[in-house]
Amino acid sequence: MIRVGVNGYGTIGKRVADAVDSMPDMELVGIGKASPNHTADAAADRGYDIYVPEGRHDRWAEVGMDVAGDVHDLIEASDIVADATPAGMGAEYRPIYEEYDTPALFQGGEGADVAEASFTARANYSEATDKDYVRIVSCNTTGLNRMFAPLHEEYGVERASITLVRCRGEHAVISADPVTMPSHHGPDALEVIPDMGPITTMGMKVPTVRHHFHGVNVELGGEPSAAEVRDLLASQSRIHVVDGDLGIDSGWELQEFALDRGRDRMNLYENQIFEDSITMEGPQLHLFQSIHRESDVVPENVDAIRAMMGEADAAESIELTNDVMGIGDI
Amino acid sequence: MIRVGVNGYGTIGKRVADAVDSMPDMELVGIGKASPNHTADAAADRGYDIYVPEGRHDRWAEVGMDVAGDVHDLIEASDIVADATPAGMGAEYRPIYEEYDTPALFQGGEGADVAEASFTARANYSEATDKDYVRIVSCNTTGLNRMFAPLHEEYGVERASITLVRCRGEHAVISADPVTMPSHHGPDALEVIPDMGPITTMGMKVPTVRHHFHGVNVELGGEPSAAEVRDLLASQSRIHVVDGDLGIDSGWELQEFALDRGRDRMNLYENQIFEDSITMEGPQLHLFQSIHRESDVVPENVDAIRAMMGEADAAESIELTNDVMGIGDI
Incomplete structure (x- = not known):
């Protein structure tokens, strides 16, 4: 004990x-x-x-x-x-x-x-x-690492550019946070998975609550299909690939989703990766994921x-x- | 007449x-x-x-x-x-x-x-x-094209991944809009500048007003310094490179900036590119820009x-x- x-x-x-x-x-x-x-x-x-x-x-x-x-x-x-x-x-x-x-x-x-x-x-x-x-x-870096780890093992992460839109603005406007590149998340991800290529994270903040959103581009070391990437990510225990048929595209729907499923304190411990956003063009992967800042x-x-x-x-x-x-x- | x-x-x-x-x-x-x-x-x-x-x-x-x-x-x-x-x-x-x-x-x-x-x-x-x-x-595509045109002429745009965070959410949450890739902006940019490489735009919306923000990654055909890119962009008449010493990092500060300068209806016709965000690593350009949706x-x-x-x-x-x-x- x-x-x-x-x-x-x-x-x-x-x-x-x-x-x-x-x-x-x-x-x-x-x-x-x-x-x-x-x-x-x-x-x-x-x-x-x-x-x-x-x-x-x-x-x-x-x-x-x-x-x-x-x-x-x-x-x-x-x-x-x-x-x-x-x-x-x-x-x-x-x-x-x-x-x-x-x-x-x-x-x-x-x-x-x-x-x-x-x-x-x-x-x-x-x-x-x-x-x-x-x-x-941090919650965003944790979410990135859960995504990077299987991608890096399977294909290699050659480079990534990620816009992190974070739920914590003071005014009802969008802010660059920080305006300089990268935000702390890229260097922090490399603390945990040091042998990836350059990771540039662009941090913003907006006046919302609970769910961060990431606009993700990763250049892989191979050229898998979008379906292969989806299956790899869906096989990870702390990634939830959100079924495209469920009509979930926002932090609002994710809150309802967590509440409907009786999750304690609305917790969504898993990265929420939107199935319909997973796209491959050559070695370039694009996707959206959302991170529940309170629980991940x-x-x-x-x-x-x-x-x-x-x-x-x-x-x-x-x-x-x-x-x-x-x-x-x- | x-x-x-x-x-x-x-x-x-x-x-x-x-x-x-x-x-x-x-x-x-x-x-x-x-x-x-x-x-x-x-x-x-x-x-x-x-x-x-x-x-x-x-x-x-x-x-x-x-x-x-x-x-x-x-x-x-x-x-x-x-x-x-x-x-x-x-x-x-x-x-x-x-x-x-x-x-x-x-x-x-x-x-x-x-x-x-x-x-x-x-x-x-x-x-x-x-x-x-x-x-x-559209305003966002116009802003992208003003940035792409000089970069493409000078260096070539080999590829771009851009997260567009747009000021128009209904709920106080972040939404993928649309959840699929790309948003209309990438194809629309290629309507205007057809010979660029793949342009993937990832659209989000957030509950704010007036100023969109773009998290921009462009893979150039060359490897200029950040200072060279800044000078090229600053030389464009409809791009305003926001001096890093001015302390502007948000839509709020941009509104005050426009009002202080007496701009009619708070108009900012120029792309607002944040000087301190312009970063080069090899051929990879990263920057933040903001687009005034009402006037650009x-x-x-x-x-x-x-x-x-x-x-x-x-x-x-x-x-x-x-x-x-x-x-x-x-």
């Missing part, structure tokens, strides 16, 4: 906590949370022990919410911590994890240098084996825990994670 | 009417408009004669707005009509233009077969010479009129249009 602490209980942390709590080989020690709000109340309802940062205990006492202890206690009591604190705070916590000799995994909001390896289960599970500090790359890295967190603890190989861990979380049931 | 009628007075039509009215070699006969709303009232304020479709005269009389006659009268009185009716209606009007032997130009909402040629001034001005029916391609085709309408009337060559027409409209003054 791996005793896991989840430090940070926001968008990613609450989903990682649920996933850890549901795994037969893991025990959720508790969560680290700073503010006693409705999310904390919901966590308590789920039976999760809550640990709070030093100096914050009074605020919890004021609203009458129970706490199990200090975040330092959580770190000490855990075999491993999944850090899901806000971007940049993970690096501040790393010395504290070291102080308690507790391995930790971080999210993609941290820089690559926060950890010894960057991780996507399908691409480089074994790189995390017995490491003390591992970073899960959650199974990667679970797998990274097992990899770092040396408890399972890639195939065993991915299968167990998928089975428990219902990944691939859509 | 070319006597020009503008049939349709929506987003494009009202700007085309203003542009025609401002040209020293053109006379605006009047506009065709169906509904007596605030836009019609503003047109009357500008002194434009208004012609209305058959069967609509009563509605105008009810609100006490004067009309100069029927749209058929406008067509008969004009040397040429710029059709800016809603998408698809231009094809319905074409037999009426033929009936009065009045040449007409159409907008990009019509199919290529509505006309004898598709048109972008910088790319194929002379194709419209002495033609009776010409189509201005307006100078093309003016130039097409001159080309079709055989009144000026490309250089003369483009220079006159730019000069009168203030294109290149930013």
Whole structure:
């Protein structure tokens, strides 16, 4: 039984906590949370022990919410911590994890240098084996790597140009984010799959929620048919090739799709690749995929825990994670 | 003096009417408009004669707005009509233009077969010479062609993959539009510049207004530096390379930029290419550009009129249009 602490209980942390709590080989020690709000109340309802940062205990006492202890206690009591604190705070916590000799995994909001390896289960599970500090790359990079890994193994990825349209604008306009090339996603993908050709990612942001969209061009090392590429991608457990007959073409339809299928918190853990968009012209692959920003890295967190603890190989861990979380049931 | 009628007075039509009215070699006969709303009232304020479709005269009389006659009268009185009716209606009007032997130009909402040629001034001005029916391609395609033409002349366009993020979603989500590849823009660009390599355009729509954004990858026939490409693009009269020091990275900033410079109706007729995004790796060019959907085709309408009337060559027409409209003054 791996005793896991989840430090940070926001968008990613609450989903990682649920996933850890549901795994037969893991025990959720508790969560680290700073503010006693409705999310904390919901966590308590789920039976999760809550640990709070030093100096914050009074605020919890004021609203009458129970706490199990200090975040330092959580770190000490855990075999491993999944850090899901806000971007940049993970690096501040790393010395504290070291102080308690507790391995930790971080999210993609941290820089690559926060950890010894960057991780996507399908691409480089074994790189995390017995490491003390591992970073899960961001949701968009995770989605790219899941697509790149089988394409690179099967055909070779010679070059890619990808426009990432991300759901997080402030004004009701489109922004280049950043205006310079590439966005962090290309270099991050190469951290995980280093031997691909140049990967240029062009980041934009738009005022929407939940689902990012990628306009993808990959130059392959071969010239498979679109049907062959579709079949290869559809055979991947964390890719869902969206049947062209279903009439899904937007984040709105994907939300309805997830809700209709009873997915917890509207989660879509899999890359959603639109079947009708998969096109080949010579070695040039084009497709659209959508990434659910809240949930796609959650199974990667679970797998990274097992990899770092040396408890399972890639195939065993991915299968167990998928089975428990219902990944691939859509 | 070319006597020009503008049939349709929506987003494009009202700007085309203003542009025609401002040209020293053109006379605006009047506009065709169906509904007596605030836009019609503003047109009357500008002194434009208004012609209305058959069967609509009563509605105008009810609100006490004067009309100069029927749209058929406008067509008969004009040397040429710029059709800016809603998408698809231009094809319905074409037999009426033929009936009065009045040449007409159409907008990009019509199919290529509505006309004898598709048109972008910088790319194929002379194709419209002495033609009776010409189509201005859509705002995004016009923007692409202005970029492609100099790149193709200078280096050759071997291949391009472009994600077009368009400002017109209904729900607050991202949609693939269409989910299939390519969107109409790639084939339309090849209508105008036929000898380029494959152009794959991936269309999306998002819930924003005014400015489209393109994530552009072009494989060139040579390997110029980014600075050389920037200089080539900056030398084009309908491309504005946005100085990286100005801090412009979004549609919001572009709106403020246009307003601060006193541009009529917030018009940005030029492609806005972000200097800091222009990147070369081998023969692969990457850049971001933004297209103002309301106004970028307006100078093309003016130039097409001159080309079709055989009144000026490309250089003369483009220079006159730019000069009168203030294109290149930013």
